[in-house]
Amino acid sequence: MKKNNKxxxxxxxxxxxxxxxxxxHFLALLNIEKNFQTWKDAYENLxxxxxxxxxxxxxxxxxxxxxxxxxxxxEKMEGSxx
Amino acid sequence: MNKxxxxxxxxxxxxxxKKANSVSKYTLVICEKADAAKRIANAxxxxxxxxxxxxxxVHRVKRGSEEYIICSAVGHLYNLxxxxxxxxxxxxxxxxxxxxxxxxxxxxxxxxxxxxILTLSNNAGKFxxxxxxxxxxxxxxxxxxxxxCKAESSKVFRAKFxxxxxxxxxxxxxxxxxxxxxxxxxxxxxxxxxxxxxxxxLSRVLLSALQHSTNNVRAISTGRVQGPTLKFIVDREIEIxxxxxxxxxxxxxxxxxxxxxxxxxxxxxxxxxxxxxLLIKEENEGKEGVVDQLRKMTVxxxxxxxFNIGDLQKDAFRLFGFSPSLTLSIAERLYLNALISYPRTNxxxxxxxxxxxxxxxxxxxQTEYQKEAAILMKTKLVPKEGEKYDPAHPSIYPTGExxxxxxxxRQKKLYDLIVRRxxxxxxxxxxxxxxxxxxxxxxxxxxxxSGGRNLYLGWLVFYEKxxxxxxxxxxxxEVGDKVLIENVIVNEKFNxxxxxxxxxxxxxxxxxxxxxxxxxxxxxxxxxxxxGYIMGDSITPTNLGFQIIQILSRYSNKIISTxxxxxxxxxxxxxxxxxxxxxxxxxxxxxxxxxxxxxLMLNIEDVGQDLEQALRETFYEKSILGxxxxxxxxxxxxxxxxxxxxxxxxxTNYKNGCRASSPLPQSGxxxxxxxxxxxxxxxxxxxxxxxxxWKLCTNIKCNRKK
Ligand SMILES: [Zn+2]
Numbered sequence: 001m002k003k004n005n006k007x008x009x010x011x012x013x014x015x016x017x018x019x020x021x022x023x024x025h026f027l028a029l030l031n032i033e034k035n036f037q038t039w040k041d042a043y044e045n046l047x048x049x050x051x052x053x054x055x056x057x058x059x060x061x062x063x064x065x066x067x068x069x070x071x072x073x074x075e076k077m078e079g080s081x082x
Numbered sequence: 083m084n085k086x087x088x089x090x091x092x093x094x095x096x097x098x099x100k101k102a103n104s105v106s107k108y109t110l111v112i113c114e115k116a117d118a119a120k121r122i123a124n125a126x127x128x129x130x131x132x133x134x135x136x137x138x139x140v141h142r143v144k145r146g147s148e149e150y151i152i153c154s155a156v157g158h159l160y161n162l163x164x165x166x167x168x169x170x171x172x173x174x175x176x177x178x179x180x181x182x183x184x185x186x187x188x189x190x191x192x193x194x195x196x197x198x199i200l201t202l203s204n205n206a207g208k209f210x211x212x213x214x215x216x217x218x219x220x221x222x223x224x225x226x227x228x229x230x231c232k233a234e235s236s237k238v239f240r241a242k243f244x245x246x247x248x249x250x251x252x253x254x255x256x257x258x259x260x261x262x263x264x265x266x267x268x269x270x271x272x273x274x275x276x277x278x279x280x281x282x283x284l285s286r287v288l289l290s291a292l293q294h295s296t297n298n299v300r301a302i303s304t305g306r307v308q309g310p311t312l313k314f315i316v317d318r319e320i321e322i323x324x325x326x327x328x329x330x331x332x333x334x335x336x337x338x339x340x341x342x343x344x345x346x347x348x349x350x351x352x353x354x355x356x357x358x359x360l361l362i363k364e365e366n367e368g369k370e371g372v373v374d375q376l377r378k379m380t381v382x383x384x385x386x387x388x389f390n391i392g393d394l395q396k397d398a399f400r401l402f403g404f405s406p407s408l409t410l411s412i413a414e415r416l417y418l419n420a421l422i423s424y425p426r427t428n429x430x431x432x433x434x435x436x437x438x439x440x441x442x443x444x445x446x447x448q449t450e451y452q453k454e455a456a457i458l459m460k461t462k463l464v465p466k467e468g469e470k471y472d473p474a475h476p477s478i479y480p481t482g483e484x485x486x487x488x489x490x491x492r493q494k495k496l497y498d499l500i501v502r503r504x505x506x507x508x509x510x511x512x513x514x515x516x517x518x519x520x521x522x523x524x525x526x527x528x529x530x531x532s533g534g535r536n537l538y539l540g541w542l543v544f545y546e547k548x549x550x551x552x553x554x555x556x557x558x559x560e561v562g563d564k565v566l567i568e569n570v571i572v573n574e575k576f577n578x579x580x581x582x583x584x585x586x587x588x589x590x591x592x593x594x595x596x597x598x599x600x601x602x603x604x605x606x607x608x609x610x611x612x613x614g615y616i617m618g619d620s621i622t623p624t625n626l627g628f629q630i631i632q633i634l635s636r637y638s639n640k641i642i643s644t645x646x647x648x649x650x651x652x653x654x655x656x657x658x659x660x661x662x663x664x665x666x667x668x669x670x671x672x673x674x675x676x677x678x679x680x681x682l683m684l685n686i687e688d689v690g691q692d693l694e695q696a697l698r699e700t701f702y703e704k705s706i707l708g709x710x711x712x713x714x715x716x717x718x719x720x721x722x723x724x725x726x727x728x729x730x731x732x733x734t735n736y737k738n739g740c741r742a743s744s745p746l747p748q749s750g751x752x753x754x755x756x757x758x759x760x761x762x763x764x765x766x767x768x769x770x771x772x773x774x775x776w777k778l779c780t781n782i783k784c785n786r787k788k
Binding site: 024027028031032034035038039041042043044055058060061062063064065 | 320322323324325326327328329330354355356357576577578579
């Protein structure tokens, strides 16, 4: 079996389908992306960062979703150098 | 050899000694449990003598000219085992039935049981298997007769009964079935063999994979039904953890009419956008509306079907919070007290042969059922029945015997539920009036209102306290009435994530997927808890449970395939119904086992590494007690002091400066409750030691303790 030594940026599990995330956190990322349009329509003019913040605050969202949302927010801020 | 054994153990037992030298033979009756043996003895004759052999009570009774000796097992006395004791040897297909004491040291008392039965069989002319009439009972009795008594099959008989009342037991002994009940025995034995082979081989492969990568080895296992059941729980957890909710809005109005006030709901249940919800509020609040349509209808509610074990377990969980295994064990006690019929049944049928009238009349002797019995005794008794059928037993029903004073509170609750359900199935349909109306505001907006009232209680007379229902009363309204929309309430809501399984819903899922049997399902769930694969009442897989499923699905999907398991359950049922496919089913099992072993062995190193990591994570997960209330960032975990070995609680955020810590009790097992102290916010734990378990707040400085 082919060995891949990269680990998930959040939980340190092995990375398989995605570059940064394990399959579980990757699944959460896909769900986050899939639902963005619905949230944008519901609140009008909701941007990506506001969306992620709402996801983190809401207890109905799964733990992996919240972890990925937190990761995306901090990564953006460090990367963009604002 | 038998004679020496006999002399050695029973010198003091004069009756048998005399018997050993005489020619007259007795009939030896084998029961599953001691309580059942006593009941059966009392049902067979008036004068019962009881004596002890090696601490086992034995009953003797005369029935006509025949003499009966009634003895009992304690469930299974034999189980499958292998001669290959080394734990890393596989595949294993050679197995034999062994006395339980040979397989498990702590079951030493079994050896005396077997010796006692063996001695009693020396002078038996006939043998009766009077264990519970189902697959397991047949196997229990059959193994005792075959390996314990070494009885010739021509001398073997089977007693068939569903209740332990005098009448039914006596009738069963009048009509004993000749020979072994082979289809039940075969179905049971096949299940035991398959489960054993599947379980021992796969567990051994996992264990040896683990040994490949670590010396620190612990018990690890999977089983035929265990794997797919754990997969349901893990799949649900993945859904929950990756769930993204969606917002929606609901709109409700408080309405004022000249006859009274009430609530109305907006015609659309869910509104997708915030702006639309706010617009509805703006355009309706303070406006006048008109009652537009009014519909009154009478609905019929049919009585429930009689209880089978699954339905009883579901209702007992809903009403009393009893776990299915608790319900089963309480029901078994009620059965052994002859208060209800045999509870391990799938049937929703109630045959007339049980004599409805007689049972209802006898129940009426209890003051709490007097009124109900009197109502039913005046009507024609036709039960409402369900679809499900069980060849061995009817549904669960009360026998009519009066409960002894000493039955405990939980038994009383379950008994009352069973009695009331029994009454209900003979009741009339209930009738209710439901009212629905709509209110129009302008030409654009519609509101809906609903409510209702009881017209005729019917079967609900008997079951009202146990039925689920809620009706809202409405003021009298007519079409054209003018009303005022006083207030409009907008609520922002979010889609709920899927629920975790609880005991009841998991049981239901297993039943729906045809996994396991009515008598094994509860036990399988218990095993998942014991192995540390799942935790909590709202069932969550542990890291270990998660990893086991991930590993199995990655390397050998067959092990957790629901389809395979379901197919097998169907075939076992076929065998039970007399279809002779015993060998074919076993061959299939051997083949699948070899395939699964092969799949895992091809990846043994990866499997081992993954398992090791899972065990390490689980160990860590278990030591986490909760979020740290001081830094609100780290976790409070159980730590052992490297110097003196003493345990204490500390924060994982120690490196970043959090100094939250507190000593812990040094003896006893610490269990996390998942709850926090209402005074200081630290985790609450339960300590289980030699004394009674006690609950405490982990914070030594907690104000409540002062
Ligand atoms: Zn991850």
